Amino acid sequence: MAKSTPFPSGFQFLAEHFDRVQQENLLDIIRDVLGSAPLYRPEMPRTGKPFSVRMSNCGALGWVSDKDGYRYQPTHPVTGNPWPPIPEILLSLWQELSPDAALPEACLINFYNEDARMGLHQDRDEETFDAPVISVSLGDTAVFRIGGVERKSPTRSMKLQSGDVVVLGGEARLAFHGIDRLVPNTSTLMRQGGRVNLTLRRVTKP
Numbered sequence: 057m058a059k060s061t062p063f064p065s066g067f068q069f070l071a072e073h074f075d076r077v078q079q080e081n082l083l084d085i086i087r088d089v090l091g092s093a094p095l096y097r098p099e100m101p102r103t104g105k106p107f108s109v110r111m112s113n114c115g116a117l118g119w120v121s122d123k124d125g126y127r128y129q130p131t132h133p134v135t136g137n138p139w140p141p142i143p144e145i146l147l148s149l150w151q152e153l154s155p156d157a158a159l160p161e162a163c164l165i166n167f168y169n170e171d172a173r174m175g176l177h178q179d180r181d182e183e184t185f186d187a188p189v190i191s192v193s194l195g196d197t198a199v200f201r202i203g204g205v206e207r208k209s210p211t212r213s214m215k216l217q218s219g220d221v222v223v224l225g226g227e228a229r230l231a232f233h234g235i236d237r238l239v240p241n242t243s244t245l246m247r248q249g250g251r252v253n254l255t256l257r258r259v260t261k262p
């Protein structure tokens with residue numbers, strides 16, 4: 057837990073990569089996506105316990121969780137429709153930050169209200185870990201926790217604010233990470249508060 061715990065190599069933090077106008081634009085685009093692929097509440101494998109975070113996706117594939125487990129699938133689990141495409145602004149972000157990787161196939165959309173959190177986990181449901189996971193935060197500040205590639209590795213926490221971008225590449229691609237909590241009333245981007253997190257993922261081997 058020491059403050060001096062280093063970030064894993066391949067971890068990048070780009071503070072306020074998106075300025076306020078870009079954040080508003082991106083949020084409008086995500087609202088459109090959610091108009092056709094509404095947020096729903098996933099359930100934990102086996103137990104069926106509901107997540108505190110609501111989710112949706114865009115892209116050819118979307119990450120879902122239910123009693124049968126975690127997986128990527130081409131359709132929304134509630135509507136049965138294909139996920140909407142990944143917006144151009146997010147594809148450009150990927151190409152800017154990860155020009156050598158094959159394009160992302162999934163963008164998971166997480167919505168946190170002030171009680172939501174996400175336990176420490178690895179992103180490892182993809183067939184390949186060659187490409188990074190790129191994350192964009194919008195709305196209220198979150199306390200993000202990141203450790204190493206083993207669950208027992210020491211962790212450190214940092215705040216993610218609206219417009220911040222995080223890249224989990226290299227060794228950090230399989231680093232344990234999670235969201236401890238939101239810091240309510242820290243952003244005026246969304247009138248009702250809350251936080252949207254977008255994570256771009258390459259799922260299949262190119």
Ligand SMILES: O=C(O)CCC(=O)C(=O)O
Pocket residue numbers: 164166174179191193198200216233234235253255
């Ligand atoms: O909300 C975040 O910043 C992290 C989200 C995350 O780790 C995930 O969706 O796998």
Ligand SMILES: [Mn+2]
Pocket residue numbers: 177178179233
């Ligand atoms: Mn994750």
